[in-house]
Amino acid sequence: MTPEELLTTTRAVRKRLDLTREVPLELVKRALTIGLQAPSGSNRQQWQWLVVTDxxxxxxxxxxxxxxxREYLELQPGQRADDSATYQRIRSSSEYLAEHMQDVPVLLVPCLDTGSAELPAGNQAGLWASLLPAVWNYMLAARNLGLGTVWTTLHLRHEKEAAEVLGLPDTVHQGALVPTAYYTGTGFKPAERKPVDDVLHFDRW
Incomplete structure (x- = not known):
């Protein structure tokens, strides 16, 4: 793929994750090695990565x-009434993923080890900017290697329970949950987005 094709066709893969095919850990490590080329604030590289296969x-x-x-759905009464084809497609694929998450061969949990049980006050954008670009890099690399991924965070509604499952120290904070598997089918294409001129501002709002 060209860089432009990779950047415009790396989509959220839910229903097309291949739940029957094992993913070699070496392939995950290769994608993650590429992901770690992302920038990190002051080059601290506080990221830690859990690859869950058991x-x-x-x-x-x-x-x-x-x-x-389930809690997210309860908090979205307006969206539940949305009958648009786009929303119904997203709802259906998200529900499928929730039902089959345990069948996805690899669950990647990117984390930050801040050295403290409490997140620092103030610049949260700067803090998470030292992790999230590496997660996206991983997803791009995975796509280039024939793997599908999707960025999820709903487990963070119960972050402490997830931390207990994963055996995380108090100083380690989760940033996402990225199901990873080979994908089925083809036809990945750019998503519909608002025109750039509708969201672009120059100099002032």
Whole structure:
């Protein structure tokens, strides 16, 4: 793929994750090695990465995720009434992922080790900017290697329980949950987005 094709066709893959095919850990490590080329504030590289493949661990973490998913739905009464094709497609694929999360062969949990049980006050954008670009780099690299991914965070509604499942120290804070698997089918294409001129400002709002 050209760089432009990679950047415009790396989509959230849910229903097209291949739940029957094992993913070699070396492939995950290769994608993650590429991901770690992302920038890190002051080059601190406080990131830590959990690759969850054990069936019992996946099941336990998936149950935490499903609880967050159900609570999210309860808080979106307006969206539940949205009958647009786009929303219904997203809702259907998200529900499928919640039901099958434990069957995804690899669950990647990117984290920051801040050295403190409490997140520092103030510049949260700067803090998470030292992790999240590496997560996206990983997802791009995975796509280039034939793997599908999707960025999820609903398990963080119960972050402490997820931390207990994963055995995380108090100083380690989760940033996402990235299901990873080979994908089925083809046809990935750019998503519909607002025209750039509708969201672009020069000099002042």
């Amino acid at each position: 069936a019992e661990q996946r099941a336990a973490l998936s149950e935490v995720y499903r609880r967050g998913w």
